[in-house]
Amino acid sequence: MDLDRVLIVSGNEKGAALISELLNSSAPATILTAQNGGEARRMLAQQDFDLVTVNTPLPDEFGADFALFVTESTTAGVLLLVKAELADDVGAKVEDYGVFVVPKPISRAFFYQAYKLIFASRRRLQGLKKENIQLQNKIEEIRLVDRAKCSLIQYLGLSEAQAHRYIEKQAMDCRITRREVAENILKTYES
Numbered sequence: 001m002d003l004d005r006v007l008i009v010s011g012n013e014k015g016a017a018l019i020s021e022l023l024n025s026s027a028p029a030t031i032l033t034a035q036n037g038g039e040a041r042r043m044l045a046q047q048d049f050d051l052v053t054v055n056t057p058l059p060d061e062f063g064a065d066f067a068l069f070v071t072e073s074t075t076a077g078v079l080l081l082v083k084a085e086l087a088d089d090v091g092a093k094v095e096d097y098g099v100f101v102v103p104k105p106i107s108r109a110f111f112y113q114a115y116k117l118i119f120a121s122r123r124r125l126q127g128l129k130k131e132n133i134q135l136q137n138k139i140e141e142i143r144l145v146d147r148a149k150c151s152l153i154q155y156l157g158l159s160e161a162q163a164h165r166y167i168e169k170q171a172m173d174c175r176i177t178r179r180e181v182a183e184n185i186l187k188t189y190e191s
Contacts, residue, residue: 005048007076008033009040009066010055019053019081022111035059037066044074051118053079055104056090064090067099075125077118081106098125141179148182151189 006029010016016033023031029050034040036059040052052070056063067080077100082090084103091101098121100114145167152163170181 004029004050006031006051006053007040007043007049008053008055009035009037009058009063010053011035011057011059012055015055015081018106019055022106022108023051023053023115026112026115037061037063040066041069044070048074049076050122051077051079051115053081055081056083064094064099067094068097071097071099075122075129077122079114079118141177141182144182144186145178147190148185151185155189 006023008016008019008023008031010019010033020031020033023029032043032049034043038060040054044052052067052074054063054067054070058066063080063082067078070076070078078098080090080094080099080101081104082101084105087101087103095101100118102111102114148167149160149163152158152166153160156163158166167178167181167185170176171178174181
């Protein structure tokens with residue numbers, strides 16, 4: 001398992017050092033720290049992280065709202081460390097959003113299991129994101145091809161089937177994609 005960039009948000013230096021040690025023993029990564037939610041939000045605006053670990057409570061907020069902010073605005077995995085007596089209540093509020101809650105004091109084994117789960121869920125999320133981008137590109141291609149067909153129908157008087165065949169044949173003959181053929185047609189007739 002490898003995470004490249006990790007952000008540890010902790011108002012307590014001793015806690016940040018312990019989390020850093022646990023992370024480095026699991027898988028070495030570039031680890032940056034922030035001492036409060038505001039500083040961490042600024043860091044998130046400037047760079048991407050693979051994992052954000054929040055050691056609650058933070059000096060300027062508890063940390064649960066910050067964890068939700070991270071899940072809504074990034075693809076980073078989020079690990080929220082909470083006192084054992086609060087873990088169930090906090091977990092009920094944030095787990096539906098993909099935040100993993102780990103009770104304190106931290107058990108090395110439990111921390112490692114949570115880390116593995118975050119890594120697996122993040123990898124799955126990245127796969128879904130890639131698939132989503134591919135589907136969006138395919139939809140965009142279909143729209144372009146349909147617009148090009150409409151242009152061929154309007155300007156050349158072709159039927160829909162003839163316009164479709166023309167685009168397919170051009171793509172094969174010129175060894176380019178249907179998208180490129182459609183873009184060329186649109187440049188010709190919509191310019």
